[in-house]
Amino acid sequence: MNSEAKRLVLIGNGLVGMRAIEEIVARAPNRYAITVFGAEPYGNYDRIQLSPMLAGEKDFASILLHDHGWYARHGITFRAGQKIVGIDRAAREVVSESGIRAAYDHLILATGSMPLMLPIEGAALPGVVSFRTVADVEAMQKAAATGGKAIVIGGGLLGLEAAYGLRRRGMEVTVLHLMPHLMERQLDPVAGAMLRKDLAWRGINVITNATAEAILGSNHVESVILADGCEIAASLVVMAIGIRPNIELALSCGLSVNRGIEIDDRLVTNDPAISAIGECVEHRGEVFGLVAPLYNMARTLAARLCGDHSALYKPAATATRLKVTGIxxxxxxxxxxxxxxxxxxxxxxxxxxxxxxxxxxxxxxxxxxxxxxxxxxxxxxxxxxxxxxxxxxxxxxxxxxxxx
Ligand SMILES: Cc1cc2nc3c(=O)[nH]c(=O)nc-3n(C[C@H](O)[C@H](O)[C@H](O)COP(=O)(O)OP(=O)(O)OC[C@H]3O[C@@H](n4cnc5c(N)ncnc54)[C@H](O)[C@@H]3O)c2cc1C
The missing domain is CATH 3.30.390.30 (FAD/NAD-linked reductase, C-terminal dimerisation domain)
Structure with missing residues (x-):
């Protein structure tokens, strides 16, 4: 490593932040002394493939993109399982929960997003999970090992992939969806009805116009109560009602934040030493939930950090696909x-x-x-x-x- 190299720190070892790092080391291997902090304990993995992993179609080894050795081979200091809890913008230094500090010349925030949880009675009971991380998948796999009934709250892309995975693992699955038809952001009522029929064929029960009002159970989830009074038994409840940008860290250090961390076409925040990319950002009023436009952000940022100051992020239309085999x-x-x-x-x-x-x-x-x-x-x-x-x-x- 070049001793003159500038210090580049990445917070968030996810798909988008790491795509930027991959591009930077490919373009200019010695330009930066890079440190990566990830709250999760593993190397970078393909979050999108958590759905096939839940369905038993893939295992963790096959969705791991970079093991610890990859970071070492590229001269990157990798701090796995180290959540950053503070950014001192004046000193240009970050600090992790366990007290590890790293100074930066440039900082990239790529903290992703957080699953939304319904603020209803019983939402904190054991047996209520989200669908975002390997740990969530492991919790679902464990619950499914003993069979039983699962309820998925949310009939969007993520909820349906969770429902399919749990069904494949032998659970009896009911999807509760607030709207009159499934995946209403991507499908019209005709396609929504076709999807519902195809899911029924796979043994997945769907209830539309359904409002989950409370989750009941003494020490563990036992049932979900709907607004119409109906009670459905379940030993596992998956909340898949949406995501919100993970902005806490940015807020805590005074960066400009609206729904997401605000960035311009250069992907820079209101602090020129800090860029942000991925699901944690808001660009021209837009927040993101699919990876394709975010990979464009990663490429643009890598180009800029490697000296191409003409590179600017331009939004483009993206497409959605459902990862349910045969649909x-x-x-x-x-x-x-x-x-x-x-x-x-x-x-x-x-x-x-x-x-x-x-x-x-x-x-x-x-x-x-x-x-x-x-x-x-x-x-x-x-x-x-x-x-x-x-x-x-x-x-x-x-x-x-x-x-x-
Ligand atoms: C089950 C599932 C299926 C999906 N399927 C698709 C699909 O088919 N197509 C598609 O386009 N998209 C899909 N997505 C969405 C896609 O995964 C995201 O768009 C993508 O992961 C966003 O990347 P990111 O790097 O912004 O965030 P993430 O991948 O979430 O990475 C952020 C990382 O930052 C870490 N982090 C957060 N805060 C800190 C901190 N303070 N300190 C250190 N580390 C921190 C987190 O632990 C996380 O590892 C899916 C998502 C899920 C959960």
Whole structure:
């Protein structure tokens, strides 16, 4: 390591922060003396693959991206299991819970987000878990080992992946969803109903328009009470109602924070020595829950920290996919539309296929594919590039690759 190297500290050993570090060491291996702090005790792992891990389709070893040796081989000081509890911006120093200090010339905050927990009676009972970390998956695996009934609160992407994983592990699973149809941010009522049917086929029970009012149990979860008075027995309750940016550390050191840590197109906070990327940030009023735009942030930040000051972060449309084996869903952009949009639609109920494209002023603004997701990347490309669909219109729904 070059003794003149500037000190770069990363807080948050997750997907996005580590993507930035990977890019920096690939571009300029000796430019920085790097220290990484991670609250979790492991090397960097692929959080997205926690769903297949819960379902028993992958194990932890196969989702570990970098073991401790990787950090050592790249000359990176790795502090695993060290949660940072303070940032002294005047002294440019961070301190961990156990008192480890590290000075920085530049600091990257990539603290991710926190699962939201419903503030209802019984939410703190043993047997109530979130779905964010390896520890959460291990708790669910342990609960599922004895079978029994599970309730998942939240019929969004994460909740359904949790439900599928627990079902695969032999639990009887009920999903409680507040809204009239599943994954309402990504699916319209037609696709929501198709999904519900496909989940029923897999033995997953869904109750929509369901408000969980209380969780009951003396020493452990025993049941969930709904607003309509119905009581459902369960020995495990998974809360998957959403996430919020993890901003505590940024707040505690006086950085500018709204819903997330506020950053500009350069990914810098209101302190020029501190950048922030990943789910902990808010960029131009937007907060994030999918990794693709965040990897762009990581790339942009790496480029800037390696001297390319022209690199700026530009938001782009992203797509959602559900990781439930055998259920193909693709959704991107505005899938509902309004009075000024036009809908192109195809439905083959017998084959379980549904496609809905939303266009505004001859440009695609949203695409929803259920049952057959071929062409998803082409639709995303149409949306991102804002190309006109006027000429290829006839091909668009059946042969998007030809239209592209
Ligand atoms: C089960 C599951 C499935 C998902 N599936 C998908 C998917 O299919 N597609 C998709 O695009 N996205 C998916 N996501 C979302 C994706 O995982 C996130 O967008 C991504 O992980 C965000 O990366 P990040 O680095 O910002 O945060 P994280 O990956 O959460 O990393 C943040 C890290 O910072 C650490 N940390 C926080 N505070 C401190 C501190 N004070 N000191 C030290 N360390 C700290 C945390 O322990 C954590 O390890 C899924 C998420 C989950 C939980």
């Amino acid at each position: 193909d869903v693709f959704s991107t952009g505005d899938i509902y539309g309004d009075e000024d949009t036009e809908i192109l639609m195809f439905r083959d109920a017998a084959r379980g296929i549904y496609k809905r494209l939303v266009a505004r002023d001859e440009r695609l603004v949203g695409a929803l594919l259920y049952g057959d997701v071929q062409g998803g990347a082409d639709y995303l490309d149409f949306i991102q590039s804002r190309r006109s669909i006027k000429a290829p219109r006839d091909l668009l729904i059946f042969q998007p690759e030809m239209a592209a």
